[in-house]
Amino acid sequence: MVKKIENVTLVGTGILGAQIAMLAANAGYKTTAYDPISNAFTATYKKLYADLKEKGVNPLIPWESWETCRDAVLQETDLGKAVRDADLVIEAVPENIELKNKVFAELGQKTPAGAILASNSSSLPISKMEVSSGRPENCLNIHFYFPLQGVNMVDIMGGTKTTSEVMQAGYDWIISLGCVPLKVNKEILGFCFNNVWRAIKRQVLYTWGNGFVDFRDADRGWCIFTKMKEGPFALMDKVGLDVVYDIEMSYYNDSKDPKDFPPDALLKMIKRGELGVKSGKGFYTYPNPEFLDPSFLNPKIAGK
Ligand SMILES: NC(=O)c1ccc[n+]([C@@H]2O[C@H](COP(=O)([O-])OP(=O)(O)OC[C@H]3O[C@@H](n4cnc5c(N)ncnc54)[C@H](O)[C@@H]3O)[C@@H](O)[C@H]2O)c1
Structure with missing residues (x-):
């Protein structure tokens, strides 16, 4: 009862x-x-x-x-x-x-x-x-x-x-x-929405961690496409990169799929104490991360 x-x-x-x-x-x-x-x-x-x-x-x-x-x-x-x-x-x-x-x-x-x-x-x-x-x-x-x-x-x-x-x-x-x-309604890793967020996170960590793209461009693309103010890397900074790493590791431990293994570059950041907003530095530097500057999504303003 x-x-x-x-x-x-x-x-x-x-x-x-x-x-x-x-x-x-x-x-x-x-x-x-x-x-x-x-x-x-x-x-x-x-x-x-x-x-x-x-x-x-x-x-x-x-x-x-x-x-x-x-x-x-x-x-x-x-x-x-x-x-x-x-x-x-x-x-x-x-x-x-x-x-x-x-x-x-x-x-x-x-x-x-x-x-x-x-x-x-x-x-x-x-x-x-x-x-x-x-x-x-x-x-x-x-x-x-x-x-x-x-x-x-x-x-x-x-x-x-x-x-x-x-x-x-x-x-x-x-x-x-x-x-x-x-x-x-029935058990699934990542629940209802976290599953979707997790798929985005895994993919951008993969393209950044393997040197295909700069994290800023991944965030720019996301912000322009979704009209959101923060991209996936800014969101990960907010969550805490150590927390993100642990979460990715639990997905990896469940699947044992090498594609689920978080990139080494993320672990290196954590070891340097770059944990995101809570430590003042992650992908971006706080309290004034560059994605908040209007020039982030407007290269004309930046004079580039
Ligand atoms: N950070 C996020 O954005 C986010 C979002 C959704 C869910 N979560 C989940 O929420 C949980 C907590 O994440 P967080 O980001 O708040 O972590 P956090 O590191 O900010 O906070 C964890 C807290 O737990 C305390 N703690 C450690 N050992 C404890 C114990 N034995 N008993 C009681 N408290 C203890 C710590 O002192 C700390 O205050 C995790 O399971 C995480 O996956 C986090």
Whole structure:
């Protein structure tokens, strides 16, 4: 029997977990942010605030509500305390299957019996973690994109034993946040939309990583064709190149297809500490990446 969702706990409050915590607080859920780093939620909040303000983004939560939402989120560094009253737990720890299984095992022991256990993983289906929890029927994937920036679609996918009641509760909860659920009917890597994004990402990493094109031209082509303001490489900078690498590796580990293996050039960037927006440099340099300059898509302005 699934409990009515009132108390929501985020486990891992880095770039995604913090955004989900904000959305949950904004929708009136009693929200707890657990992270082994004591001020992780506040630190990420500050980064998100600065980043979206600077970009002039119109966020999903109105600016005037940000502080109220931030203050409503209870921060915890003790997992047992953070989840003891939870009705819904969303795991958003780094994309590592061993770590996620460890977390699901702990959640199985420390959460109340009826709690729903969700993973925000970008690439790992819940079927790879559900057994560790000891209650696979309560587990599912609830995968957010960059919600505070207005990307309010959310993939939802069950595992091998997820009950229809749990799926429905997750589906309704997503809607209650002001988001759009994208339901996956049978398990597939990459869910509904991440699959499409992943195909684009793999292809541009291949053409750049093998020296066929400069990443800027791949982004220019994308922006002109789709009318978006950021191309795939700019988006990868935002996600974090270490996170992108881990996600690509999980696809490779699943398929063992050499074409799925992320390019060496990406790993070299990561080893140099070039992780994207969060480190100030990735494919572009921040806070003023060249793709924001009007000359990026207009060589006439650049005088070329
Ligand atoms: N970055 C993105 O754009 C994006 C988008 C969608 C989904 N995701 C997924 O969300 C998850 C988190 O990604 P992120 O980008 O927020 O990562 P992140 O590195 O920004 O944050 C991870 C957080 O988890 C914490 N953590 C580490 N070990 C922990 C543990 N044992 N228990 C609790 N917390 C722990 C870290 O201290 C950190 O605050 C990943 O599964 C990723 O695939 C990321």
